[in-house]
Amino acid sequence: MPVEPNGFYHFNALQQISYFAVVFLLAPIAMISGMSMSPAIENRFHWLPKLFGNRQGARSVHFLVMLAYLAFIVIHVAMVVATGLTRNMNHITVNTDNPVSHTGLYIGLGIILFTIAFGFLAHWISWQRPRSLQYTEAAINGTLWLNTINKFKPKLYYKEKDISPYFWVNGKMPVSEEWRKLAANKFLDFKLSVGGRVEKPVELSLDELKELGLEQNITMHHCIQGWSGIAEWGGLSIRSLIELVKPHKSVTTVVFYSFGEGLYGGTYYDTHTLDNCLKPESILAWEMNYQALPEKYGAPLRVRIENQLGYKMVKWIRKIEFLDTHEHIGKGFGGKNEDDEFFDLLADT
Structure with a gap:
């Protein structure tokens, strides 16, 4: 006292x-x-x-x-x-x-x-x-x-020695017959469809994607559930894909569709701004820790946008679409989580 x-x-x-x-x-x-x-x-x-x-x-x-x-x-x-x-x-x-x-x-x-x-x-x-x-x-x-932290560009920092001995698995595995057949054949028949508001829509197999180049990054994954893990991801720079298909000048949004379903049913998808897709370390990954991407982690492809939380890293990608705005897809809020569970459009904090 x-x-x-x-x-x-x-x-x-x-x-x-x-x-x-x-x-x-x-x-x-x-x-x-x-x-x-x-x-x-x-x-x-x-x-x-x-x-x-x-x-x-x-x-x-x-x-x-x-x-x-x-x-x-x-x-x-x-x-x-x-x-x-x-x-x-x-x-x-x-x-x-x-x-x-x-x-x-x-x-x-x-x-x-x-x-x-x-x-x-x-x-x-x-x-x-x-x-x-x-x-x-x-x-x-x-x-x-x-207008602030979303403008930051990721920088490589981690080395192979930093890779986590265990990387958590989450998300609901695809149940569609299409994905199961592709997985059974090691995705040899898989074709990634890329279209929307672009000058040159394409369909590319995994081998054709690999011919376009390989970028390998070791980064930290930030899950919205609180855990984190460090892994190597290898794949095609999204910038290279953008240069290939040539989006129209009005495009602001890139949509990634999954073979998986949303929590409340329907095709799972999420969006990223074109600007974020052009940032360093933004890739379509077919490789994890120097091995072929395992099915449980998103095979055949998953997106890596390193300034966003993990739920924005769509797994089991089957199609990509370029749009003028996220308001033209789904319920107009920018993703399955945003449509049904009221998540943020940006997930960088």
Whole structure:
């Protein structure tokens, strides 16, 4: 307990240290550790997660910072109550040292009740008006990300020695008879169809794709579920494919269709901006860790766009289409997850 209970005139040493820590230590650590988990930032500024050891270390620190905030709040509120609630609430809300007036207390209770009500409102909107929330989120966060971290270009950093000994498997394997027959024949009969708003639509076998060139990158995969893994991916640079088919100048979106199905049925697909497909390390991969891409990881082809989260890396690709906008495909939100589960169009943070 403070020797002088009236903190309106003087904060004691522990108060000053705790406030300093919250403002100048916890806040920046929370921001930096949070940014260290962004694929767009991590793949451009590889040194940032190293401040915490690695990306998973940054996740742990981020969580510990949250616990530190909670501990501060509990102690702070307890001290406000124990040293004179009415007087302290006047200090906090109306900047007066009045031990009798309840004005500050009423204002504080009003703020607390408003915060609780807003929480219930946010919950109701999330469940009852998810599409409206998706539009709002896209207008705010989507626009912010598009004009900031989405502009970062990935840089190669990892070496063969960094490849993870185990790489998690997720996603629902294709069940279509077409894919099963192709897989049974090692995809020798597979033809990738590339069309849409292009001057030169093509159909290419795996061998024909391989003749166009091989790019090999060792990168970190960032899953939306929280795990990460490092692997080598080899395949055709999407830039080379774009140069081959020559999209019209109005094209902004590239659609990747999968042999797999969405969680709620229907063909699984996702989109990327043309700009992201032109970034370094963006490839159509037929190789993983210097071997043919295994079926469970997306054979015959999967896309790698390294400034995005893993769910945007469509597996089991069967067709690619170039469009003027993502609004012309599916329900118009840019992907199967975006259509049915209200995901973000961009997934770089």
